[in-house]
Amino acid sequence: MTSPSPADAQSPPPQGRAWDVSRAALEWSAQPYLGVRAVGAERVRGDSGGLLLANHQSFLDPIVLGLPLNRSITFVARDSLFRIPVFGRYLRAMKTLPIARDAPATAGMRAALAAIERGELVGLFPEGTRTADGSLGPLKPGFVTLARRSGRPVYPVGIAGAFECLPRSRKLPIPTPGRVRVVFGEPIAPETVEAAGGTMEIVALVEGRIAAAHAAAVRWRETGEEPTGVDAAGEPG
Template sequence: MILYYFIKVITLAIISLFFGLSVDLLGDLPDGPCIFVANHKSILDPIALMDAIDRRVFFIASKDLYKIPILNLILNALEAIPIKKNSADVNAIKEAIKMLDDGRSIALFPEGGISLDKSVIKIYKGAMYISCKTGYPIVPVGISGTDVVLPMGEYFPHAGRISVTIGKSIYPDVSMDKGDCLDKMAHEVVNSLNSLINNRNLK
């Protein structure tokens, strides 16, 4: 936990000093644990999400990232949940549900990786499955500007401003058939993320 807040303080200071970070909260955050989902344009997105949210979050990260030296140590220290990419990882889902049941909030990028698309088009439904199964809400987060500050494939930052817009919580209808609940929430999440991104880009 100490490492998490140390990284948060350092990165927030750097982003605020050299680039700028604005955060808009469009609705009240749930009092209890929730599932934060965000669009993914840059390797800076996890940092932007961490810095913008005023609570401890536990990331779900691709197992491929654990193959990168130093990064794997950071992910383990942050207690991130490793997940197999492009597959239904039952163990990762169980671990995520356990964290939520323990009162912790989790965060993930449902596109499954960095996307070059201007809007969110396709997402994996792991977050929606967890929400429909447990009843915990999803909080959509639109991130803009990270792809300008640090575009995909580059390692030296450019001038720019990062904006994070935290949308209204999306609650599952647990009375519905699980498949219908899953599809309904996925549709709502995609629409919400695109709305948050587009509204920010118009400002």
């Protein structure tokens, strides 16, 4: 499979009524309740597809990532969730991609790659599971194929505070009010991904950028000082 050139990039398809309604409802309810604030969202291009990679703090992560953006995110979810009455229909309306755990990994990668090529922003949590203590865990290399073959930017993002609102250990999935901070780091260009080398080098590159964005989000939450940005080297500024 060959990577598309930037000239082949397609504009994002319409977000859809489900996303528009959900975002409006969440801005009214979840945003003030969770205290979501973000910096760097303007770094996410609105005119082409891309890969959004963030640390995984909570079931709230898709919400806190989507609220600061002016475009929808196509997330990946296990196919069993689509069998839940009403919720499954909602996931489909939100353009969520079903991935079967017992299916070949290439099937899920093809679906996500096709979405990026259609101009969609595909969101993944490369740790593979929610954090147990709020820290960033090691990344799994499954995203590397998408980063290499899509020919689109990779957007590293750091989330802080969602874990405190709804930790993995909580038996009832009811969030408490909080102060969630989201930092969109410096995008990683397709050429930078290619130049990084092998799979583990690309994982290390992305992990470093997510770690820098996460550290900036943690400091912002703890000190109240909004970060001025995350520079091209991945260091908080």
